[in-house]
Amino acid sequence: MAKLVATGGVATCLAVCLAVCLAACQASPGGPERLDSPPSTARVSPATATATPATSTRRPMSAEAQAQLDQELILAAKANNVSLVGDLIDRGGNVNAKDAIQDSAFLYAGAEGFNEVLQLTLAAGADVRSTNRFGGTALIPASEHGHVDTVRILIAAGVPVNHVNNPGWTALQEAILLNDGGPRQQDVVRQLLDAGADPGIRDPQGRTALENAERLGFSAIAGLIRGR
Incomplete structure (x- = not known):
């Protein structure tokens, strides 16, 4: 008799559990949500997604x-x-x-x-072809003063390397005649020669760049010119 009561109790519990599960399924007809479902995203209107570039206008000056x-x-x-x-x-x-x-x-x-x-x-x-009051390009005084990096910038920008100014000198001639022949001038001369400077152009006294370098005792510069 005790076994029958116990068996009946178990059956009752099972019936109750089944009823609860059925009620839950009816309450959620779409079934349980998938954990790996991608989150929903809001649609962005093309009009709001693309920003209008700002424009600026400069007033004409007198x-x-x-x-x-x-x-x-x-x-x-x-x-x-x-x-x-x-x-x-x-x-x-x-x-x-x-x-x-x-x-x-x-x-x-x-x-x-x-x-x-x-x-x-x-x-x-x-x-880059504009000239100063001496009829020289920016490259000529830059070479004279030994501005190594400036010479590099100007050559890369396309300043003519064989332009002759009003006194009759090129950048190569001024790099030799108007400085000390030291390491910076040697670097400048090397850059000018690499860029196509013509050492055969003569100054107003009829001297070439090589002749001026030798006359002034700038043996390193003379060697650079001879090596071309």
């Missing part, structure tokens, strides 16, 4: 205002004020404009070896 801005740019270049040069260029300063002694921001930066300013002027469209 000739007087432009001239003033250009002179400020030249003064900033002569002071080697890199940040101000960049600002003035952004405001419309012309890197090819010249002052009363025919210096432009580009020409002055090249002559003095102000390389950061020089790079800004080149990026802003500097005329």
Whole structure:
């Protein structure tokens, strides 16, 4: 009798559990949610997904205002004020404009070896063939002064290496005649020769670059020229 009661109790429990499970399934007809289901994502309208690029327009300046801005740019270049040069260029300063002694921001930066300013002027469209009051390109005084990195920048920018200035000298001649023939000048001469400088061009006295190097006792430079 005890076994029968126990068996009946178990059957009752099973019936109750079955009823609970059936009720749960009816409450969730779609079945249990998959754990690996990807999360839902909201659709983004193409109109909101693509930002409209900002545009800026520069008001045209009067000739007087432009001239003033250009002179400020030249003064900033002569002071080697890199940040101000960049600002003035952004405001419309012309890197090819010249002052009363025919210096432009580009020409002055090249002559003095102000390389950061020089790079800004080149990026802003500097005329690499422009000349100073001596009829020389930026490469000629840069070579004379032994600005090794500046010479490299100017050659890469396309400044003509065989241009002859009003006194009758090329960059190669000035690199020899107007400095000490030391290591920096040797580096400059090497760069110029590699870029196609012609050592056979004669100065107003009729001397070649080699003859001037030998006359001045610059044996290392003379050796560089002979090796070409």
